[in-house]
Amino acid sequence: MIFPKEFIENLKNRVSVSDIVSRYVNLKSKGKGTFSGLCPFHNEKTPSFSVSDAKGFYHCFGCGAHGNAISFLMEHKGYSFPEAIKELAGLAGMELPKQDERVVEKQKQVQSSYELMELATRYFEKNLYSSQGLEARKYIENRGLTAETLKKFRIGLALDEWEGLKNHLKTLGANEDLMIANGLLAEKEESGKTYDRFRNRLIFPIFDSSNRVIAFGGRILNNTDKSAKYLNSSETDLFKKSYVLYGYNFARDAGYKKAQAIVVEGYMDAISMHQAGFDNTVAPLGTAVTESHLFHLWKMTPEPIFCLDSDEAGQRASKRLAEEFIKYLKPGYSMKFAIVPSGKDPDDFIKTEGRQAMEELLNNATPLVDALWNFNIVGADVSTPEKKANFSKALQDIANRIEDPIVRDFYKAEFTARVKKHFAPVNSGNVVNFSKYQKSNAQKSLILSPQLSASKGFSDKKAKHMGSERQEEKILLLIAFFPNLTKLANVEDF
Incomplete structure (x- = not known):
């Protein structure tokens, strides 16, 4: 049975997670829609199981169990997805929707897309360990990636062939139109002939939060024709890059446990961080961090750390992030910045300086308010009273972007105090302390x-x-x- 997304979202809004969980777990209120109790998924004597109606999920800090009201019934009661939906609909007093043939067909296509992407992933994985994957394996060895890491991220290889993947999937009965729809094939404008989108590239599968492959990223191996160094799948019904963070499927539970999330710039940085033990790391996919990304991160931790390169591009990205996302701040939720020194990226930094140095860098991450001050004071011309006033106004304008009135007032007061202290007149006399x-x-x-x-x-x-x-x-x-x-x-x- 197929259910429209709108119906499922409405259902989750009508039935709180605590209403369902409390039927099977003795929950104690912690205030503000938060509850705790003994985890039903593992034996424990001290409660580590938390339920948040505001965020719409449960999470166990002991075993990592995590999900919503639907997944709770599926995991705890062994219900199928349709069975869980039917029970929740009954509790909410909602009638099950009639099956629209168009919706059913669309859902079938989506399911077929997931299956197609899985077949493509297996093909890429197999290529990496074939005789044609020797160069790619040498590259991987030079980058210091372990066999365990390759398996975890399911890294593979797209051969230097125009129709290798296309022909392979056809032999398995895959539809060519579906391959195009999921970004596996591209079309030549003149002839309309299709060919493999990914060729001669190390392949990084991109997963959704349920560990299903929804897209691919490719890193060129031998750039003889000046192709782009990195190439991502085009956007599809499964893949919307402004909503997806690379590694989120692995980092989510680790982020909850550690109460920390780390954001780096690319696949290799994220993979190196995971391999070094920072398994709460994610990366955007060929786009700047978006509002949706930030809200995903805030579900993991109230103060994610952006660990960006220290080159000019990285500095610009950090400043843009700070000044753009300040408007979304709310009490208790912010961000920090850990700028990798010496012009290195996180991957290089870990290799040369080691895990402990990275941990120290993260532990000393700069709070947003300090980052905003630093970004604006460095290089600012404050040589005259008028220019000092202009600098002060710029900071107040940044603070005024904050939508939450309480946080906004505190930022304005903080910037005012810093300006007064920074530009306080210095007594040139010999005043003794x-x-x-x-x-x-x-x-x-x-x-x-x-x-x-x-x-x-x-x-x-x-x-x-x-x-x-x-x-x-x-x-x-x-x-x-x-x-x-x-x-x-x-x-x-x-």
């Missing part, structure tokens, strides 16, 4: 801080001499070196 003076228990003498002593020509001998004189002499000597001290004292003090 009395906290720099200490009395030695051994000599009972007045000791100046090393910085102050060095700046005014004090020697240890002079300081010792001061300690042996009367208090009046000490004061006179201080005034001799620091005339402005008299401005800080009252007559009554003498």
Whole structure:
């Protein structure tokens, strides 16, 4: 039985996750639509199972079980998908939709598309380990990828042939129109003849959140004809790049457990991060990070870390991200930036500096408010009062983009305070900070801080001499070196 997406989404909105889970698990309210209890999917004595009606899912921090009301019934009760839908519809008082033949046909095509992409993935995987995959295997070895990593990401090879994949899928009964619809084949404009979209490329399957292959990315191996270094599938019914993050299917559960998500720029960066143990890493696919991507990340953690290259392009991308996505901030939700130093990307950095250095870089990631300040103050012309005012206005304009009024007010106040502190007038006189003076228990003498002593020509001998004189002499000597001290004292003090 086929159900329209609109019906399923409406059903999930009508029945909360806690309504379903509480039928089988004793849940305790934690406030704000959040509940906890003992996980029904593994034995435990301390509750690690959490349900969030606001986010529409359950998650176990012990075993990693995760899903919505539908998947809970399927996993816990062993229901099929249609059975779970029927039970939820009954609870919500919703009638099951009549089967539209067009919808049924569309769903069949989608299912056929998933099956087609799986067949293509197996073909690419087999090629990598064939005699024709020697060059690709050498490239992989040079990049330091392990056999375990290749298996996890199902990395394969598109042969240097115009119709290799096309002919292979045809022998399995695949429809050529379906191959075109799923971005596996391209058409020549003049003749309309079809050919393999991916040729002579290392292939990276792109998965949806259910671990199904929905698209491919390809990295050129021998760029003799100046082809693009990286090539992604065109957008299809299965693949919308503005909604998909590479590696999200692997990173989601790890992100929940670690309460951290890391965003890098490309496939190899993401794969290297996973191989180094940072299995909560994702990457956008041939596009800038989008609003949808950000909301996916916020479901994993309230403060994802963007780990981008330190080259000029990476800096521009970081600044654009910070200034564009600031409008979506809400209480408790933000982002951080970890800029890889020395012009390296995360893949290079891990290879040369090691996992510990990357972990330290991530642990010291810069909060968004600091990143915005740094992006704007560096190189800014603030040489006159008018230019200082213009700089301040630019920061306030950025803060005004924030849609949430509470967060917006805090950002405006923070920027105002920073501007005042940064441009505060400096007193050119010799003003002394009395906290720099200490009395030695051994000599009972007045000791100046090393910085102050060095700046005014004090020697240890002079300081010792001061300690042996009367208090009046000490004061006179201080005034001799620091005339402005008299401005800080009252007559009554003498």
